[in-house]
Ligand SMILES: Nc1ncnc2c1ncn2[C@@H]1O[C@H](COP(=O)(O)OP(=O)(O)O)[C@@H](O)[C@H]1O
């Protein structure tokens with residue numbers, strides 16, 4: 001028997017104006033505890049894989065234990081099938097321990113995709129796949145690079161999709177259902193799925209000041225990311241797009257979140273968004289008021305507030321008074337009859353494989 005653990009952090013995408021670009025890996029970790037029996041080339045389990053699960057959504061059965069439909073094992077099968085391995089090559093038990101809340105804007109699906117790609121690499125013995133190539137595979141599944149970039153590489157990252165050649169654009173736009181036919185077990189026509197083009201994604205790491213912590217206020221309802229992307233406009237007014245230039249100035253040129261000690265006014269300015277939060281207000285009652293009313297001038301210790309990813313979690317960056325800040329947001333959600341829990345989080349390292 002051989003065993004190892006894959007550990008992947010959750011993430012908060014956008015941090016205000018960095019829509020689909022900026023991601024921050026944070027300290028809640030998805031773990032895959034994997035056992036492989038290399039003496040058995042086949043088993044009674046479909047696709048040679050048994051999945052067990054504990055954690056978020058366990059009671060509701062939201063996460064499938066069928067290896068052909070579970071997101072993590074489907075992603076692993078995608079990587080394997082791109083390398084002519086139709087199923088898990090040896091009998092594999094994947095025990096998923098998932099404390100990342102599902103559908104709350106903390107990158108649970110991004111973590112699942114990154115962990116799944118890493119699982120495919122490890123069980124398939126695909127040691128030639130470096131992190132940059134694994135990023136390509138992640139981007140075939142989750143087409144916005146911010147969460148998967150943060151979860152794979154760790155820390156505070158800027159990510160982007162490189163301009164592609166026309167033939168690669170055609171390949172990368174292959175619908176997800178063709179990359180990952182569901183259920184994966186039903187697909188086995190022997191055909192290879194479309195492989196990712198090389199070097200689709202790129203990332204850079206930004207500095208992060210050690211004083212800055214992240215307060216995540218997590219409402220007790222889900223907003224599926226796909227739904228929260230549908231409410232966004234296709235075309236934006238020019239003045240709103242100029243806001244992105246301000247963000248670039250604050251994030252990149254002066255690295256607002258990397259300066260120590262942090263400058264609350266600069267960070268608050270850097271976190272102003274015009275591209276997604278106002279449109280998502282329709283899905284998240286109270287969001288507009290929370291984002292507009294909370295600022296460093298009215299709350300000691302606060303640096304800025306934003307929607308975490310596609311929501312509904314609110315992320316407050318702060319240096320002190322964490323509980324007081326969380327309680328203010330919780331009180332506003334309570335007016336909408338929404339209960340919340342909150343967590344104090346820190347930037348996290350990227351995905352690790354730990355041999356056990
Ligand atoms: N650990 C996991 N194992 C399997 N599926 C997962 C896991 N984490 C997330 N998912 C899938 O991703 C969905 C949530 O994705 P999404 O709507 O993008 O929200 P989030 O903001 O949490 O990423 C879940 O409903 C589930 O289908």
Ligand SMILES: N[C@@H](CCOP(=O)(O)O)C(=O)O
Nearest residue numbers: 013020105106107225309310
């Ligand atoms: N940039 C994406 C990020 C989605 O993050 P998630 O954690 O909600 O999946 C978006 O804003 O749609």
